[in-house]
């Protein structure tokens with residue numbers, strides 16, 4: 001079995017839950033904001049990964065949790081590793097094992113979804129970047145045919161499915177979202193579908209200069225809801241809290257078992273450092289873009305979008 005680069009484990013401070021951050025990716029999304037895409041981390045087998053996870057969780061929680069999220073980068077690049085990781089988690093009596101993926105590898109290998117189900121995967125969150133193949137190729141470097149195939153296979157499996165799309169003004173907007181919603185509805189009208197707004201500040205390349213407006217997000221919600229029963233629009237995970245997020249959120253544990261309580265500020269600093277190394281935008285430009293976004297986000301949090309956040313309990 002191969003090794004995967006593990007950047008770190010994230011332990012939730014709100015409830016026992018562990019995230020695995022694996023490095024490397026088979027896409028090169030222009031709007032990527034994840035430094036893990038470019039590799040790095042500590043190369044570990046799945047067994048080594050699980051042993052370190054055990055120790056990190058026992059040190060922090062005094063027990064091993066029952067919920068795991070496997071993310072990256074892209075977690076599906078090595079099938080043997082991923083199957084072994086999922087099986088190892090289920091053997092440890094994890095009840096919820098969630099894979100966050102771009103879906104590509106799951107559609108290329110006809111057996112992958114079935115094998116993941118047999119290994120015990122309970123849930124998959126698939127990013128569908130666009131319905132148009134041309135847009136998908138331009139944005140990610142790869143066709144979306146395998147991603148659509150992966151969604152079909154997951155929808156027909158016993159694995160719970162959530163599909164997500166980032167609304168990118170002028171690129172992936174309401175026309176694309178309508179096509180995606182139609183496609184998902186042709187499989188099952190109950191598929192959960194989440195639309196997230198694009199955040200240009202931390203995007204790897206400057207594909208657009210602005211976030212979608214509140215009205216654009218509302219309109220996308222209305223259109224998708226015309227086809228699907230379970231649609232949500234969301235800014236990010238902390239948007240789901242009805243009040244400002246608690247100060248305690250998560251602890252990052254590195255493969256050498258050192259740990260750090262990283263705030264959003266720390267995470268933003270890492271992203272700024274990554275983005276400013278990879279393109280011509282300076283850290284100052286990125287911070288200016290972020291300030292503009294903050295103004296809009298404040299508006300969202302002050303209530304104009306509040307009614308849409310309670311429409312679904314995804």
Ligand code: SF4
Nearest residue numbers: 025027029032073102
């Ligand atoms: S956004 Fe996700 S799928 Fe796209 S390059 Fe980044 S890590 Fe890979």
